[in-house]
Structures are given as structure tokens and as C-alpha cells.
Amino acid sequence: MSVRVLLVDDQPLLLQGFAMILSVEDDLEVVGQVTDGARAVEAVVSLRPDVVLMDVQMPVLDGIEATRQVVAAHPEVRVLILTTFDRDDYLFEALAAGASGFLLKNSDPDDLVDAVRAVAEGHALLAPEVTRRVIARMATPGAGEPPGDGHGIPLPVLTHREREMLELVARGLSNGEIAARAFVTEATVKTHVSNILAKLGVRDRVQAVIAAYEAGLVSPRG
Structure with a gap:
């Protein structure tokens, strides 16, 4: 359709x-x-x-x-x-x-x-450069505080592979780019991303990216 x-x-x-x-x-x-x-x-x-x-x-x-x-x-x-x-x-x-x-x-x-x-x-x-602006505004720790330790949100419910996928999403990679880097099909990436959104209880990739930064899985400088 x-x-x-x-x-x-x-x-x-x-x-x-x-x-x-x-x-x-x-x-x-x-x-x-x-x-x-x-x-x-x-x-x-x-x-x-x-x-x-x-x-x-x-x-x-x-x-x-x-x-x-x-x-x-x-x-x-x-x-x-x-x-x-x-x-x-x-x-x-x-x-x-x-x-x-x-x-x-x-x-x-x-x-x-x-x-x-x-x-x-x-x-x-969101393009990668726009993602960084979102993170700087919405998920930056307080002055002098280190990034999170990965447990601020329920990231432990993700499998190791899903955490890897979320990190690549948070770095602004498309599904095709993630598939090439992870040596899987784009359909597999889509399945992983859908599972990640469901497990984190978020609506879309932007919210998943923010969750990844808040949890310290990635940092604005990483």
C-alpha cells in the first residue's frame, strides 16, 4: 500500500x-x-x-x-x-x-x-549532528558529573546484541549502516530495533537514543 x-x-x-x-x-x-x-x-x-x-x-x-x-x-x-x-x-x-x-x-x-x-x-x-544537539539539551549530566553507569534506565533487560545495536543507533547510524557493520541483514536490524523500543517502553529512535545517553551507554563525546 x-x-x-x-x-x-x-x-x-x-x-x-x-x-x-x-x-x-x-x-x-x-x-x-x-x-x-x-x-x-x-x-x-x-x-x-x-x-x-x-x-x-x-x-x-x-x-x-x-x-x-x-x-x-x-x-x-x-x-x-x-x-x-x-x-x-x-x-x-x-x-x-x-x-x-x-x-x-x-x-x-x-x-x-x-x-x-x-x-x-x-x-x-534525525541526522547525527542533530542527534548530538538533542542529547546536549536533553541528556547532559549536571556540571562535573560523570555519565551514567548504564543502569539509570532498564538497559539490563536488553540482550548483549541489543545493547550493541542501541549504541550504533545512538551514534546516528541508519539501519543499512548498522547491518553492514554488524554483518547482519537490514531486516534483522529492524527486528532488533523494534525489540529495543518495546523493552525500553519508548515511542521511537529519538527517545531510545536519549535513553542510551542517559544510561551512559554512549556519551556526547563518544
């Missing part, structure tokens, strides 16, 4: 451009285009998209608040924030609102397509 995508941006030319990029893919279907956050919230109800490609700065209702309302009412819908502004406040507010990914509008078209697919599959999308 095709991934149903709702586009949200207050610039019609950008909407058309995103629609053209995504519509040529056989597995992606653009089901709607709206120009503000309030219409996005309404459109999710009527169009039932799998992924919402959401701008941040829009009239009536901004993308952050629209994301918060969409995720609260429809937790199965994934929101991918797309913005021209590489600002930490947007990044952290979007993640706190429940967004599954954050991408800049100057990204390559192929990266946009890959991001929609990844988010639709339930993965959180």
Missing part, C-alpha cells in the same frame, strides 16, 4: 514542488495540500494520512502547535517537520510536540523522499 502524505506549507510554490517530488514515487501518494496549521488539523481527520509534512511558520496556527494537536488526537500519524530555519528552539519544540523527524527545506529531493519513507515506517529521523 502507498504511504499517504499530507503537505502543509503556506507557500503554494513549495507545496507544488514537494507534491511533484513525492508523486513520482510509486509508493508515495500525496492526498492533500493545505496552507496553515488549522487546516492541517482538520485535513488529518478527513484525509487520514500516514505522514504529515509540516512547515513551522504559518498563519492561523503554526506548525509546532498543529503537530501537537495532530499527534495528541491521532498518535498513529507521523509528522515530519520541514523548515528553512535551522534553529534549536524549533527542533526541540517540534520533538516535544511529538514530531518524528526534522528536515531542512534545502535538503536534496532524494533525502526528502527517504525521510518520508523512514518516518512512515516508524523511524525517527
Whole structure:
């Protein structure tokens, strides 16, 4: 089945451009285009998209608040924030609102397509450099304190192999990169990651990464 995508941006030319990029893919279907956050919230109800490609700065209702309302009412819908502004406040507010990914509008078209697919599959999308910013903000120990000892969260419930996989995820590697490094198939990596999320009781890869840093499995400098 095709991934149903709702586009949200207050610039019609950008909407058309995103629609053209995504519509040529056989597995992606653009089901709607709206120009503000309030219409996005309404459109999710009527169009039932799998992924919402959401701008941040829009009239009536901004993308952050629209994301918060969409995720609260429809937790199965994934929101991918797309913005021209590489600002930490947007990044952290979007993640706190429940967004599954954050991408800049100057990204390559192929990266946009890959991001929609990844988010639709339930993965959180953060580049390694963005992951480091998240960790610095959300999982840095207090001044002078060492990182955790690996027991601050229930990491012991993970198998040795799952801990290895979580460490690679926390370092920003994709499933394909992890598979190549661990000499397993990408399907095996997906299974391990799903098991890790379930055991840790977290929603997505971003929360799993934060858990790994908080537990001291990896450090921001590692």
C-alpha cells in the first residue's frame, strides 16, 4: 500500500514542488495540500494520512502547535517537520510536540523522499549532528558529573546484541549502516530495533537514543 502524505506549507510554490517530488514515487501518494496549521488539523481527520509534512511558520496556527494537536488526537500519524530555519528552539519544540523527524527545506529531493519513507515506517529521523544537539539539551549530566553507569534506565533487560545495536543507533547510524557493520541483514536490524523500543517502553529512535545517553551507554563525546 502507498504511504499517504499530507503537505502543509503556506507557500503554494513549495507545496507544488514537494507534491511533484513525492508523486513520482510509486509508493508515495500525496492526498492533500493545505496552507496553515488549522487546516492541517482538520485535513488529518478527513484525509487520514500516514505522514504529515509540516512547515513551522504559518498563519492561523503554526506548525509546532498543529503537530501537537495532530499527534495528541491521532498518535498513529507521523509528522515530519520541514523548515528553512535551522534553529534549536524549533527542533526541540517540534520533538516535544511529538514530531518524528526534522528536515531542512534545502535538503536534496532524494533525502526528502527517504525521510518520508523512514518516518512512515516508524523511524525517527534525525541526522547525527542533530542527534548530538538533542542529547546536549536533553541528556547532559549536571556540571562535573560523570555519565551514567548504564543502569539509570532498564538497559539490563536488553540482550548483549541489543545493547550493541542501541549504541550504533545512538551514534546516528541508519539501519543499512548498522547491518553492514554488524554483518547482519537490514531486516534483522529492524527486528532488533523494534525489540529495543518495546523493552525500553519508548515511542521511537529519538527517545531510545536519549535513553542510551542517559544510561551512559554512549556519551556526547563518544
